[in-house]
Amino acid sequence: xxxxxxxxxxxxxxxxxxxxxxxxxxxxxxxxxxxxxxxxxxxxxxxxxxxxxxxxxxxxxxxxxxxxxxxxxxxxxxxxxxxxxxxxxxxxxxxxxxxxxxxxxxxxxxxxxxxxxxxxxxxxxxxxxxxxxxxxxxxxxxxxxxxxxxxxxxxxxxxxxxxxxxxxxxxxxxxxxxxxxxxxxxxxxxxxxxxxxxxxxxxxxxxxxxxxxxxxxxxxxxxxxxxxxxxxxxxxxxxxxxxxxxxxxxxxxxxxxxxxxxxxxxxxxxxxxxxxxxxxxxxxxxxxxxxxxxxxxxxxxxxxxxxxxxxxxxxxxxxxxxxxxxxxxxxxxxxxxxxxxxxxxxxxxxxxxxxxxxxxxxxxxxxxxxxxxxxxxxxxxxxxxxxxxxxxxxxxxxxxxxxxxxxxxxxxxxxxxxxxxxxxxxxxxxxxxxxxxxxxxxxxxxxxxxxxxxxxxxxxxxxxxxxxxxxxxxxxxxxxxxxxxxxxxxxxxxxxxxxxxxxxxxxxxxxxxxxxxxxxxxxxxxxxxxxxxxxxxxxxxxxxxxxxxxxxxxxxxxxxxxxxxxxxxxxxxxxxxxxxxxxxxxxxxxxxxxxxxx
Amino acid sequence: xxxxxxxxxxxxxxxxxxxxxxxxxxxxxxxxxxxxxxxxxxxxxxxxxxxxxxxxxxxxxxxxxxxxxxxxxxxxxxxxxxxxxxxxxxxxxxxxxxxxxxxxxxxxxxxxxxxxxxxxxxxxxxxxxxxxxxxxxxxxxxxxxxxxxxxxxxxxxxxxxxxx
Numbered sequence: 091x092x093x094x095x096x097x098x099x100x101x102x103x104x105x106x107x108x109x110x111x112x113x114x115x116x117x118x119x120x121x122x123x124x125x126x127x128x129x130x131x132x133x134x135x136x137x138x139x140x141x142x143x144x145x146x147x148x149x150x151x152x153x154x155x156x157x158x159x160x161x162x163x164x165x166x167x168x169x170x171x172x173x174x175x176x177x178x179x180x181x182x183x184x185x186x187x188x189x190x191x192x193x194x195x196x197x198x199x200x201x202x203x204x205x206x207x208x209x210x211x212x213x214x215x216x217x218x219x220x221x222x223x224x225x226x227x228x229x230x231x232x233x234x235x236x237x238x239x240x241x242x243x244x245x246x247x248x249x250x251x252x253x254x255x256x257x258x259x260x261x262x263x264x265x266x267x268x269x270x271x272x273x274x275x276x277x278x279x280x281x282x283x284x285x286x287x288x289x290x291x292x293x294x295x296x297x298x299x300x301x302x303x304x305x306x307x308x309x310x311x312x313x314x315x316x317x318x319x320x321x322x323x324x325x326x327x328x329x330x331x332x333x334x335x336x337x338x339x340x341x342x343x344x345x346x347x348x349x350x351x352x353x354x355x356x357x358x359x360x361x362x363x364x365x366x367x368x369x370x371x372x373x374x375x376x377x378x379x380x381x382x383x384x385x386x387x388x389x390x391x392x393x394x395x396x397x398x399x400x401x402x403x404x405x406x407x408x409x410x411x412x413x414x415x416x417x418x419x420x421x422x423x424x425x426x427x428x429x430x431x432x433x434x435x436x437x438x439x440x441x442x443x444x445x446x447x448x449x450x451x452x453x454x455x456x457x458x459x460x461x462x463x464x465x466x467x468x469x470x471x472x473x474x475x476x477x478x479x480x481x482x483x484x485x486x487x488x489x490x491x492x493x494x495x496x497x498x499x500x501x502x503x504x505x506x507x508x509x510x511x512x513x514x515x516x517x518x519x520x521x522x523x524x525x526x527x528x529x530x531x532x533x534x535x536x537x538x539x540x541x542x543x544x545x546x547x548x549x550x551x552x553x554x555x556x557x558x559x560x561x562x563x564x565x566x567x568x569x570x571x572x573x574x575x576x577x578x579x580x581x582x583x584x585x586x587x588x589x590x591x592x593x594x595x596x597x598x599x600x601x602x603x604x605x606x607x608x609x610x611x612x613x614x615x616x617x618x619x620x621x622x623x624x625x626x627x628x629x630x631x632x633x634x635x636x637x638x639x640x641x642x643x644x645x646x647x648x649x650x651x652x653x654x655x656x657x658x659x660x661x662x663x664x665x666x667x668x669x670x671x672x673x674x675x676x677x678x679x680x681x682x683x684x685x686x687x688x
Numbered sequence: 689x690x691x692x693x694x695x696x697x698x699x700x701x702x703x704x705x706x707x708x709x710x711x712x713x714x715x716x717x718x719x720x721x722x723x724x725x726x727x728x729x730x731x732x733x734x735x736x737x738x739x740x741x742x743x744x745x746x747x748x749x750x751x752x753x754x755x756x757x758x759x760x761x762x763x764x765x766x767x768x769x770x771x772x773x774x775x776x777x778x779x780x781x782x783x784x785x786x787x788x789x790x791x792x793x794x795x796x797x798x799x800x801x802x803x804x805x806x807x808x809x810x811x812x813x814x815x816x817x818x819x820x821x822x823x824x825x826x827x828x829x830x831x832x833x834x835x836x837x838x839x840x841x842x843x844x845x846x847x848x849x850x851x852x
Contacts, residue, residue, distance in 0.1 A: 099789050100809050102780040103710045104703045109720055113702065113727060117695040121732040241799055241827060243834075293830065310827060397815065406833065414833070421830060 189298035189307055190233040193253060193286045197225050200253040200285065204325050206334070209246045213334060216325050221253065223324045224288075235309060237295075242308045246420040247292040247390070249321055252284035292318040292392070293421050315392020315423055335390040337424060342388050345422060346380050349405035349415040358403035358443055370446040372506065372545035373403060375461070376537075379442035386435060388413075391425035401443055411435050446545070449506035453550055459500035462535055462543055463492075464526025487661070488569040492525050495565035499535070502558060503550040507534060521566055533558055568661035571628050575664050577621040583654035583664065588643030589613060595640050595685060607686040610642050616682040617643075623675060624667040625652065635663055640683055648676050692743070694731035701744055702727070704810075705751045711805035712755040714794025716774055722758065726750045745820055748810070752802050752821070800835030803828055 105113070193200065202221045206214035290296040294314020299306045311317045322331050337345075358371040373379055393412045400408040405415040411426035426435055489495060520530035528536040533549035549558060590613030594605040610616060634649035645653035650666035666672060705726050709719035726747060737743040770782040770790055793801060802821065806812045814832070818825045 095785060095789055096804075097809055099782075099786045100707050100711060100805075102778060102782065102786070103707050103716070103719070104778060105706055105720075105723070106774075106777045108777070109723075110702065113698055113724065114695065116724075117693075117698055117727060117731050121694075121728070237823070237827075238799075240797070241823065241831075243830065312825075397813070402833070416833070 188234045189286060189300045189305065190228060192300060193298075194225050194229075197221055199255055199257075201256055202251045202253050203284070205250045205252075206322060207248050207250070208334070214322075214326060214330070219251075219325055221251075224251065224321065227320065227324065231311065233298075233309065237308050237310050239308050241310075242295050242297070243291070243293060243421065244295070245291040245293045246417070246422065247318070248289055249318065250287060250289045251321075253286040253288070254284050290314075290318060290321065292390070292423070294318075294392075313392055313394065315390070318392070332389075337388040337390060339384070342384055342424070345413075345415045345417060345424070346384055348417045349403075349413070350376060350380055351404070358401055360401050360443070360445070361399070363397040363399050368402075370508075371401065371403075371443045372446050372449065373543065374442050374444060375543060379438070382438045382442070383407075383413075386431050387427040388424040389427045391423060393423050393425075401439065403443075407439065409436055409439065446506065446508055449545070450508055451505055451550075454504045454506070454547060456500045458543070459502075459504050459535075459547070460496055462527050462537060462547065463496050463524075466526075486568070486570040487521065487566050489524060489566050491565050495561065496525065498561045498565070499529075499558070502554050502561075504535070504547045505550045507546040507548040521562070524566070529562065531559055531562065563661065566661075568627060571626075571662065573627050574667065575625040575627055579627075580621045580625055580652065580664060581617055582656055583652050583660075584613075584617060584643040585655055585657060590616075590642075593640055593642035593683060595638075595683070597638055605641075608640060608642070609684045609686060611682050611684060613643060613682075616678065619678045619682075620646070620652070620675075623671050623678075625664040626667045627662040628665040630660060630663045632663065632665065634665070640679060642683060646675075646679060648672075648679060650675055692734055692737050694727050694734070697730055697743055697747060698727045700740065701747050704744065705747050707809065708748055708751045708805060709755055711793060711809065712752065712798055712801045713758065714790045714792075714796075716770065718758065722751055722754050725754055748806070749820055752798075755802075756798050796835065799831055803831045804835045807832055 200221055202219040202224065204214070204216045204219055205212055285301055287299040287301070288296065289299075290311075292315050294311035294317065296309050296311065297306050298309065319331055319335070322334065358373055359368040360371050361368050391412070393406075393408065393414055394410075398408045398410050398412075400406055405413060407413050411429075411432050413424045415422050415424070426432060519532075520528055520534075520536075522528050526537075530536065533552070533555050535547050537543055537545070549555060590610040593608040593610045595608050596605050628651070630653065632651065635645065635647050635651040635653050637647065637649055639645045639647040639649075639651070639653075641655070644655045645651070647653070650669065650672040652664045654660040654663070666675060702723065706719050706723045709722035710716060713719055713722070729750065730747075735743075735746060737746065770787055772782075775782045796804070803817055806817045806820065807814070812820065814825050814828050817823075818828045821828070823831075
């Protein structure tokens with residue numbers, strides 16, 4: 091969907107006169123008190139129920155903090171041996187308290203186990219960590235600020251810290267000692283369950299879980315990648331963090347490939363900073379662009395907040411040297427590793443991304459059109475789709491001479507298709523996967539994943555349409571003989587401008603015997619009765635076609651064939667599905683076609 | 689700002705609120721109900737708006753919240769296509785493409801439909817949307833991008849792509 095389609099529909103939506111009049115009547119009458127939640131306003135922001143909950147949580151958290159300071163240890167010790175409670179048993183103060191505040195209030199009782207995962211693989215595991223640095227760091231943020239679970243997104247990189255009671259160490263040591271003295275014990279568990287868990291993803295989304303009360307809250311840091319790295323650095327050295335943030339060449343190639351694969355609507359969009367008006371662009375050479383981006387060294391890093399000029403082309407590239415690529419629905423953020431590459435990077439963007447208006451009505455070079463096609467494609471089958479808003483029928487075709495097709499098409503004059511395009515017009519019957527592009531019979535070539543370029547191109551001159559179609563018909567032929575032909579196909583086999591009257595009959599059994607003049611008395615009835623017979627597609631060179639046939643808007647062979655004469659190069663001929671119908675065919679021909687006596 | 693009344697708000701922003709609700713539900717009848725709730729609530733509890741823009745932001749936020757609640761409740765009606773009767777009442781014509789887009793809107797999760805509407809139709813900036821919805825800018829950018837992608841996926845499911 092393009093924004094234009096969306097806006098066009100919404101513009102049509104407005105209050106009906108009836109609704110408007112009912113509302114005006116209600117709003118001039120005395121108000122009726124509603125029992126629903128009230129919206130309240132503070133400054134320019136609307137404060138919702140969620141925010142009010144946040145305030146309640148902050149209030150409750152403050153209460154817990156005071157209790158924690160006064161008698162936190164006692165509070166904690168009174169609760170440590172309790173089993174997990176059902177939510178309904180939780181006192182209101184605890185229920186609304188921030189989990190982080192509860193952890194912090196008893197921080198001296200805990201230490202942490204940290205696991206760093208990348209794409210489900212554990213890259214780092216550290217145990218028995220001092221949680222004081224974590225607490226000090228988290229204190230810099232508003233940990234009471236929650237987000238809805240539905241706004242929470244996981245990514246491929248995560249840090250989980252499980253907070254265990256320190257006394258578990260003693261228990262574990264005792265278990266070890268017991269196991270050493272008891273041969274029947276062959277397995278001991280490290281801890282039963284962490285009291286709290288913190289899981290952070292590199293997009294800034296994090297959860298806090300309180301296992302005692304079986305409760306999880308959802309939050310988000312603004313600068314996720316920075317926080318992610320800061321916490322990682324707390325518990326490992328800078329060199330290891332740098333190593334984790336390295337992006338291998340193979341990984342970047344995959345990421346770029348995925349990014350460019352997302353880009354299939356033929357356009358890129360440029361978003362200047364502090365503006366929500368996008369400028370349509372085209373990628374001049376997709377493969378070259380991808381390779382040049384790949385040449386740079388990249389590392390993982392968060393994209394700083396703030397509006398910066400950026401492009402969207404299936405993934406986001408910002409002019410400050412950042413890329414955001416979604417791989418398998420996971421967000422991946424990359425930054426140029428070396429700041430010294432920034433200038434060269436911007437030059438690459440400038441080289442490959444151009445405002446589409448630069449191409450307005452500019453005839454494309456023959457080479458540009460040739461480069462639309464995938465050089466690796468030499469032959470093979472393609473799908474021909476009858477399209478009328480939706481695909482109504484698919485037919486298998488063969489491109490019999492790829493080079494010939496490319497050459498002849500590139501000899502025509504082409505321009506970039508600019509602006510809001512009518513897709514139904516563009517794709518009214520088209521060929522898929524023709525050497526990396528799709529070709530519509532209405533004179534458009536649409537780049538596919540194998541194409542070097544991204545812009546949709548169209549014939550510059552409408553007068554070339556007939557020639558264009560004849561090139562397609564010459565080089566792309568139907569390859570599903572034996573398929574039942576529709577009435578539409580049989581009717582289409584006839585010349586549109588043929589209205590009956592003069593016709594010819596030819597008897598040809600290997601030796602030309604000359605034409606006999608005929609008259610078609612009622613062409614419409616003839617065609618109608620022919621469509622009532624069952625026809626299947628067949629090769630155009632079947633011998634039976636050219637023996638005993640009429641030339642009457644189409645070739646109608648008394649041997650049971652129809653060969654199209656609609657002015658286009660036919661993709662196939664048609665033959666009667668059942669030979670037993672040949673007699674009927676001859677009867678129909680005899681009824682409507684009269685041989686003129688010499 | 690001259691008038692804080694609900695009637696003034698409705699006359700000025702009635703269509704905007706209706707569109708917001710439609711952009712989130714994909715259902716005209718539901719959109720009318722939401723619009724009615726928003727303005728009747730304002731009528732019952734007048735607010736002190738500093739400007740028309742402030743009023744508009746309040747109305748949009750209120751409509752979005754109500755759409756969220758509606759989607760969470762069992763009240764959501766079965767989606768019905770934009771029919772000829774509605775087209776004739778609105779003196780417009782709904783194309784088959786309009787119905788396809790309406791279906792996409794109805795299927796799109798609320799978190800995406802709200803940012804897509806505010807960005808593409810109301811032309812708020814990411815920063816403004818973040819402020820309006822109480823989300824951070826990165827989240828809004830990410831929702832915008834994912835929303836676009838999700839729409840594309842939905843369209844693919846319906847066969848409106850050019851691969852087969």
